[in-house]
Amino acid sequence: MSQSEIQFTFDDKTISALSGQSVGAALLAANQRSLRKTRFNKDKRGIFCGIGVCFDCLVVVDGITNQRACIIEAKPGMKVQTQDGSNA
Amino acid sequence: MKNPDAIVIGAGVVGACTALSLANAGIRVLVIDRGPVASGTTGAGEGNILVSDKEPSPELTLAIRSRDAWFEIDTDIGGGFELEAKGGVVVSRITKGISDLKKLASLQKENGVETIELDASTLQEAEPFISKDVNYGVLYPGDAQCQPMLAAAQIIRAVKKRGGQFIQGENVIKINSNSGSVVGLTTDKNTYSTPIVINATGTWAGEVAKLAGSYLPIMPRRGYILVTSPAPKFINHKVYDADYVANVASGEADLQSSAVIEGTASGTILIGASRERVGFKNDLNIAILRQLARQAISLFPVLTNIQLLRAYRGFRPYAPDHLPVIGEDANVLGLWHAAGHEGAGIGLAPATGELITAQITGNVPFMDPMPFSPKRFKGGEHVAV
Amino acid sequence: MHNVVIVGGGPAGLSAALAAAAAGAPVLLIDSNSRLGGQYWRNSVDELENQNEQHFDLATGLLLINAVKARKEIEVWSEAQIWSATNDEGKNTLRVIHQGKEKIVNTANLILCTGAYDRTLPFPGWDIPGVMTPGGVQSLLKGHGVLAGKQVVVAGTGPFLLPVAAGVIKAGGEVVSLIEANKSRRWVSSFIVILENLSKIKEAFYYIKTISRGKVRAQFGYAVIAAHAADNGELESVDIAKINRNFKVKKVKNIKCDVAAIGWGFTADTSLAGSLGCKQVVAKDESVVVWVDSEQQTNIPGVFAAGEITGIGGSDLSMAEGVIAGIAAAKFVGCKVDISKAHRKRRAKRQRFANALIKAYPIKTGWQLWPNDQTTICRCEEVSLGDLKFSVEELGATDSRTAKLFTRCGMGLCQGRICGRSVVDLVAKELNVLPTDIDRISAVNRPIITPIPLGVLAQGE
Ligand SMILES: Cc1cc2nc3c(=O)[nH]c(=O)nc-3n(C[C@H](O)[C@H](O)[C@H](O)COP(=O)(O)OP(=O)(O)OC[C@H]3O[C@@H](n4cnc5c(N)ncnc54)[C@H](O)[C@@H]3O)c2cc1C
Ligand SMILES: Cc1cc2nc3c(=O)[nH]c(=O)nc-3n(C[C@H](O)[C@H](O)[C@H](O)COP(=O)(O)OP(=O)(O)OC[C@H]3O[C@@H](n4cnc5c(N)ncnc54)[C@H](O)[C@@H]3O)c2cc1C
Ligand code: FES
Numbered sequence: 066m067s068q069s070e071i072q073f074t075f076d077d078k079t080i081s082a083l084s085g086q087s088v089g090a091a092l093l094a095a096n097q098r099s100l101r102k103t104r105f106n107k108d109k110r111g112i113f114c115g116i117g118v119c120f121d122c123l124v125v126v127d128g129i130t131n132q133r134a135c136i137i138e139a140k141p142g143m144k145v146q147t148q149d150g151s152n153a
Numbered sequence: 154m155k156n157p158d159a160i161v162i163g164a165g166v167v168g169a170c171t172a173l174s175l176a177n178a179g180i181r182v183l184v185i186d187r188g189p190v191a192s193g194t195t196g197a198g199e200g201n202i203l204v205s206d207k208e209p210s211p212e213l214t215l216a217i218r219s220r221d222a223w224f225e226i227d228t229d230i231g232g233g234f235e236l237e238a239k240g241g242v243v244v245s246r247i248t249k250g251i252s253d254l255k256k257l258a259s260l261q262k263e264n265g266v267e268t269i270e271l272d273a274s275t276l277q278e279a280e281p282f283i284s285k286d287v288n289y290g291v292l293y294p295g296d297a298q299c300q301p302m303l304a305a306a307q308i309i310r311a312v313k314k315r316g317g318q319f320i321q322g323e324n325v326i327k328i329n330s331n332s333g334s335v336v337g338l339t340t341d342k343n344t345y346s347t348p349i350v351i352n353a354t355g356t357w358a359g360e361v362a363k364l365a366g367s368y369l370p371i372m373p374r375r376g377y378i379l380v381t382s383p384a385p386k387f388i389n390h391k392v393y394d395a396d397y398v399a400n401v402a403s404g405e406a407d408l409q410s411s412a413v414i415e416g417t418a419s420g421t422i423l424i425g426a427s428r429e430r431v432g433f434k435n436d437l438n439i440a441i442l443r444q445l446a447r448q449a450i451s452l453f454p455v456l457t458n459i460q461l462l463r464a465y466r467g468f469r470p471y472a473p474d475h476l477p478v479i480g481e482d483a484n485v486l487g488l489w490h491a492a493g494h495e496g497a498g499i500g501l502a503p504a505t506g507e508l509i510t511a512q513i514t515g516n517v518p519f520m521d522p523m524p525f526s527p528k529r530f531k532g533g534e535h536v537a538v
Numbered sequence: 539m540h541n542v543v544i545v546g547g548g549p550a551g552l553s554a555a556l557a558a559a560a561a562g563a564p565v566l567l568i569d570s571n572s573r574l575g576g577q578y579w580r581n582s583v584d585e586l587e588n589q590n591e592q593h594f595d596l597a598t599g600l601l602l603i604n605a606v607k608a609r610k611e612i613e614v615w616s617e618a619q620i621w622s623a624t625n626d627e628g629k630n631t632l633r634v635i636h637q638g639k640e641k642i643v644n645t646a647n648l649i650l651c652t653g654a655y656d657r658t659l660p661f662p663g664w665d666i667p668g669v670m671t672p673g674g675v676q677s678l679l680k681g682h683g684v685l686a687g688k689q690v691v692v693a694g695t696g697p698f699l700l701p702v703a704a705g706v707i708k709a710g711g712e713v714v715s716l717i718e719a720n721k722s723r724r725w726v727s728s729f730i731v732i733l734e735n736l737s738k739i740k741e742a743f744y745y746i747k748t749i750s751r752g753k754v755r756a757q758f759g760y761a762v763i764a765a766h767a768a769d770n771g772e773l774e775s776v777d778i779a780k781i782n783r784n785f786k787v788k789k790v791k792n793i794k795c796d797v798a799a800i801g802w803g804f805t806a807d808t809s810l811a812g813s814l815g816c817k818q819v820v821a822k823d824e825s826v827v828v829w830v831d832s833e834q835q836t837n838i839p840g841v842f843a844a845g846e847i848t849g850i851g852g853s854d855l856s857m858a859e860g861v862i863a864g865i866a867a868a869k870f871v872g873c874k875v876d877i878s879k880a881h882r883k884r885r886a887k888r889q890r891f892a893n894a895l896i897k898a899y900p901i902k903t904g905w906q907l908w909p910n911d912q913t914t915i916c917r918c919e920e921v922s923l924g925d926l927k928f929s930v931e932e933l934g935a936t937d938s939r940t941a942k943l944f945t946r947c948g949m950g951l952c953q954g955r956i957c958g959r960s961v962v963d964l965v966a967k968e969l970n971v972l973p974t975d976i977d978r979i980s981a982v983n984r985p986i987i988t989p990i991p992l993g994v995l996a997q998g999e
Binding site for chain 3: 121
């Protein structure tokens with residue numbers, strides 16, 4: 066079965082995803098390994114547990130912070146952004 | 154420590170501050186707790202240090218001194234407990250609330266509390282995310298905040314450095330006296346002699362008074378605080394509904410709450426606090442969490458998408474007249490009480506310690522301590538339902 | 539009306555649902571994933587043919603998933619997350635977020651099958667993007683068809699490293715190193731256990747075949763003890779150490795990679811069971827699990843548990859337990875069924891295999907020396923080992939709970955799921971004591987099972 070392709074944006078880039086794919090998986094496929102910066106040390110973080118447990122893959126989706134990229138399904142036209150700290 | 158000059162029972166914020174004040178006065182003090190530091194109500198408190206929620210009264214005098222004393226302690230011991238003079242904003246959305254608030258603020262002003270009235274536009278400036286239907290508030294620059302567990306721990310740490318000692322994991326089971334005077338106490342592990350025992354056991358102070366054959370009417374009042382996930386800095390001050398002030402003085406058993414919302418140094422937002430009289434009941438009351446969430450969102454709609462992470466629960470120690478108990482026991486000489494601060498124990502702790510120390514060392518206290526004296530309860534008269 | 543409510547759509551939950559429904563009990567199955575299958579049978583689309591590559595035993599999974607979907611006695615709520623659960627005088631209340639709204643489910647009969655997640659250990663650099671769990675690498679492959687990196691180090695301990703390494707190779711990646719901390723030979727010790735679990739051995743060989751085709755040789759007695767980032771802040775290399783039996787470091791070498799998948803077995807997620815008041819115990823592998831009797835019933839009558847939350851044992855054991863739990867729950871609501879000897883035998887056999895694995899893949903305390911004072915322990919709140927030490931040495935914390943309150947360690951969004959277990963160990967080490975069961979159980983106490991938006995909370999009743 067072939068899956069249809071959809072598009073969303075990450076910061077300024079356009080990213081393609083297969084329907085059903087998570088935002089985090091599509092970003093990783095596009096070689097985007099860092100998804101956020103931590104609040105205090107501003108360290109980069111990316112996907113760690115991959116199953117929604119660790120909350121390390123946080124991104125801002127359509128303006129809402131603290132969304133787990135690894136489990137949120139990519140939808141056409143979604144506006145995804147790097148989360149900087151808690152996005153102050 | 155052999156034969157300490159004084160023993161403080163309880164390593165909550167009140168016991169810690171009292172011990173520090175005693176140690177600074179040159180008294181060799183031993184602090185004993187059945188658990189680790191801040192394992193009682195202090196570990197569940199929100200950390201507000203308020204001058205805004207009290208009407209002119211002896212308690213306000215205590216609060217004003219205590220607020221300054223917190224900053225002195227911060228300098229004295231080198232900080233480390235997230236003390237911040239962030240200021241409080243009290244708001245109201247109903248005509249009656251607004252006029253009451255105005256009255257209260259002007260009375261407080263006459264009594265030395267700094268107050269600044271805010272109208273719709275200055276309020277929006279102070280709190281850009283506050284709901285647009287809030288048009289009136291009072292800013293109290295004096296209100297401050299700390300992290301209470303760290304405060305108690307850092308203060309105990311300082312006490313140890315100044316020659317005091319802290320023993321944890323010992324439960325006091327008896328306060329020993331000889332012809333009406335304290336001679337020491339017994340724990341489940343040891344016996345200590347001392348002429349002075351300070352009962353700083355918060356919600357359990359009544360039980361500890363009994364261990365000396367005396368009496369103190371202290372009861373628990375349950376409270377919840379919601380803690381959110383780290384959020385952007387939506388909230389600059391502590392922001393409360395004027396009802397909060399009304400709630401504090403009320404004695405109804407039913408659930409009461411009115412939002413007190415603030416950000417913390419770690420980025421989380423605290424939403425407090427409910428008040429219930431349900432004894433030490435330990436269950437998780439979801440209805441309370443919902444009510445607090447509704448109130449918070451009504452004040453700050455931006456919180457709708459912020460997640461709830463945890464809910465703290467604690468039992469505030471209160472006396473029938475809702476005033477703290479600070480002073481020497483009515484029956485046993487050498488037994489001092491520093492307890493029953495209800496929802497203000499963190500704020501009032503340093504000044505409480507000062508009142509105790511002044512009286513023990515025979516110095517002139519900064520205010521008349523009589524209104525807080527345990528002698529106001531005459532054997533059983535004030536027992537609440 | 540549903541007679542039996544099941545939480546979790548993995549091997550245990552699916553098996554329980556089918557067993558209960560077959561016995562005549564209507565079932566509501568609640569699962570937080572978007573597709574049934576749990577952690578093992580993860581798949582990207584409903585038609586799974588193109589995923590065969592990544593699975594050894596997809597047939598069983600498909601069979602169960604399709605059977606569950608086909609049975610009209612079973613109602614399924616997918617993407618339904620329980621955020622709070624309470625037990626009040628025999629009535630269990632589940633608060634479920636489903637399709638953005640909160641639903642309340644009241645039930646006297648409940649089967650908990652909430653599964654497990656990878657156990658991780660902290661070491662310098664474990665928070666660099668590129669360091670992942672094996673489960674994470676696998677779920678990207680199985681669930682999304684994405685290979686996490688080109689040069690992958692697979693490390694840690696346990697048989698689960700094999701399917702992950704095999705999966706990477708099948709998807710066209712290079713496994714630059716496959717390293718197992720324990721010595722391999724130990725687990726061959728019990729011959730009978732192997733004989734009666736031949737299918738598992740077949741599964742292992744299936745993976746090993748793939749791995750050797752990829753020209754990867756597994757190394758035993760090694761561990762990843764540090765990770766290093768390139769200038770862009772992302773993973774560039776790891777330090778691999780030869781370790782002794784207690785996991786103490788002997789010799790270190792550095793190798794380049796862009797992903798390191800490192801896992802140390804699994805941690806059961808007992809938060810839901812704990813909120814209901816189910817009794818929890820500390821298992822042999824030191825994980826906190828839900829206590830059950832021989833019919834998979836917890837200490838709360840009518841509340842059953844099956845799968846990894848009752849002890850880590852793999853998908854076969856989870857299924858065997860699920861079936862028994864399903865039958866027992868149906869019996870509890872009055873269906874005329876009984877657990878057969880064959881069911882019990884099957885579970886016992888799988889249990890012996892699970893026990894043998896736990897013995898063969900221990901995690902020794904030497905790991906506690908890998909982190910240094912700057913190493914992040916709590917990833918969410920960025921609390922370092924140095925911070926934890928300060929809380930013990932200077933602030934007087936004498937247990938992990940107090941250390942947590944002083945440092946915020948374990949108080950972030952993951953609610954201590956990632957660091958909680960390690961913090962208990964590290965604080966105990968600092969205090970020179972052994973962690974107590976109370977320490978371990980209190981570290982998994984999460985009355986709010988998962989973070990919930992205040993707006994959703996406010997709207998509920
Ligand atoms: C939800 C909530 C929010 C709050 N928010 C605020 C706020 O914002 N600002 C504020 O000022 N106050 C607040 N409070 C109130 C404040 O937390 C308390 O008034 C204060 O912590 C009391 O401190 P304490 O030292 O008297 O008691 P505790 O902290 O309870 O300390 C008493 C200690 O005594 C020990 N003890 C008891 N019996 C024995 C025994 N027999 N032997 C040995 N040790 C014993 C206990 O282990 C305990 O450690 C809040 C309270 C709650 C519940
Ligand atoms: C990422 C990963 C990959 C794995 N791969 C393999 C493998 O290849 N081979 C193997 O033998 N073992 C694997 N395992 C081990 C695996 O745990 C077991 O083999 C098996 O999946 C356990 O089955 P279970 O039914 O107990 O739980 P799980 O399969 O873990 O299923 C639990 C289900 O419960 C749901 N759930 C949990 N809490 C809630 C809640 N509060 N509300 C709603 N739903 C909830 C979860 O979303 C999940 O779908 C893997 C584990 C993980 C974490
Ligand atoms: S990677 Fe762990 S929650 Fe997304």
